[in-house]
Amino acid sequence: MAEGGVGNCPQVFVVDAQPSYISMPREKASRWARLGQNCLLLLVGVTMLGLIVEGCFIYRLYKTMEVSKYHPVCQNLSQPQTSGLQGGPIMSNVGTKDTNEIPTVPPHLDLIQNRPFAQLIGAIKPSGQNNTVLWENNVAETVTHNMGYNNGLLLVEQGGYYHLYSKLTLRAAEKSCSLIQHKVMKKIVAYDKPIELMSSKSVRCRTQSCCGDKASGGEDLWSSFLAGIFHLQSGDKIFVTLENINTIRPGPTDNLMGAFMIFPGNIPL
Numbered sequence: 013m014a015e016g017g018v019g020n021c022p023q024v025f026v027v028d029a030q031p032s033y034i035s036m037p038r039e040k041a042s043r044w045a046r047l048g049q050n051c052l053l054l055l056v057g058v059t060m061l062g063l064i065v066e067g068c069f070i071y072r073l074y075k076t077m078e079v080s081k082y083h084p085v086c087q088n089l090s091q092p093q094t095s096g097l098q099g100g101p102i103m104s105n106v107g108t109k110d111t112n113e114i115p116t117v118p119p120h121l122d123l124i125q126n127r128p129f130a131q132l133i134g135a136i137k138p139s140g141q142n143n144t145v146l147w148e149n150n151v152a153e154t155v156t157h158n159m160g161y162n163n164g165l166l167l168v169e170q171g172g173y174y175h176l177y178s179k180l181t182l183r184a185a186e187k188s189c190s191l192i193q194h195k196v197m198k199k200i201v202a203y204d205k206p207i208e209l210m211s212s213k214s215v216r217c218r219t220q221s222c223c224g225d226k227a228s229g230g231e232d233l234w235s236s237f238l239a240g241i242f243h244l245q246s247g248d249k250i251f252v253t254l255e256n257i258n259t260i261r262p263g264p265t266d267n268l269m270g271a272f273m274i275f276p277g278n279i280p281l
Contacts, residue, residue: 128157128168128169128170128172128271128272129157129158129272130271131154131155131268131269132149132161132268133151133265133267134147134260134264134265134267135147135262137262138260138267139257139260140163140164143254144251144253145251145252145253145260145267147267149161151264159271165249168246168247170273171246171277171278172244173242173273173275173279174242174274175240175241175271175274176210176238176240176242177238177239177268178196178210178237178269178270179235179266180194180254180266180267181234181235181260182216182233182235182236183232183261184232189215190215190217191214191215191256192212192214192215192234192236192254192256193212193253194212194238194253196238196240196251197209197250197251197253198248199250199251200245201248209250210239218232231261
C-alpha cells in the first residue's frame with residue numbers, strides 16, 4: 013500500500029519575472045563618441061582655415077590700396093624725380109613728413125604742359141617762295157611752345173606723334189574754274205626733297221551770283237581744310253603750299269596752321 017499510495021513528485025517551473033534588455037557594447041558607444049569628436053575638430057579646423065584665407069585677402073586688398081595711394085599720378089609735384097625718372101620705387105618717400113600732405117596736382121602734369129604745340133595765323137602778305145604760305149608768329153593770337161618758326165617753316169624740336177592741321181581761304185580766280193591744290197609738306201634732314209603729308213585737290217568754279225552777295229563783300233570765297241596725325245622727328249620742318257598762291261585771301265582769321273604733340277617718342281609695338 014505504501015508503495016502503491018505514493019505518487020510521482022510534481023514538476024516545478026520557475027518563471028523569471030525580471031524584464032529582459034539588450035545592452036550595447038561599451039566599445040561601440042565609445043567609437044561613436046570618438047567619431048563625433050573628430051567631426052567637431054574637422055569643422056573647427058575648416059572654420060579657422062576660412063578665417064586665415066579671409067585675412068589674407070583683406071591684407072592683399074589693403075596693400076593694393078596703399079600702393080595705389082602712392083602711385084606717381086597721386087604724388088606731389090614737389091618731388092617728381094623720386095618715383096619715376098630715377099627708377100626708384102614708387103613708395104620710396106613713405107614715412108617722411110611730406111607724404112602726410114594731400115597731393116593736389118598729378119606729377120605728370122608737367123610732362124603734359126611741356127608737350128610742344130603751335131598755332132600760326134595768316135600773314136598780311138602770305139605769298140612765299142615756291143608757293144609756300146607765310147604766317148604770323150609774333151602776335152597775341154599765335155603761340156609756339158617748344159617749337160620754332162622761320163619763314164613759313166614750323167620747326168619740330170621734340171620727336172613724337174603730332175596732330176597737324178591747316179585751313180586756307182581762297183578767292184575765286186578771274187576765269188570760271190580753277191584747280192586748288194592745298195598741301196601740307198615735311199622736310200627732313202636725311203632727304204633733300206619735301207615729303208607730302210596731306211593734300212586737297214579740287215576744281216572750283218566761280219558762281220554767277222557772287223557779286224550780288226553783300227555778306228561776302230562781293231567776293232566768291234572758297235575754303236580748304238586739312239588735318240591728320242603724323243610721326244615727326246626732331247629737326248623736321250612742316251610747311252603749307254598752295255598752287256596759285258595769289259588767290260589766297262589774307263587775314264588772321266581766314267588762314268590757320270597748327271600742330272600739337274599727342275604722344276611723345278615712338279609707340280611700342
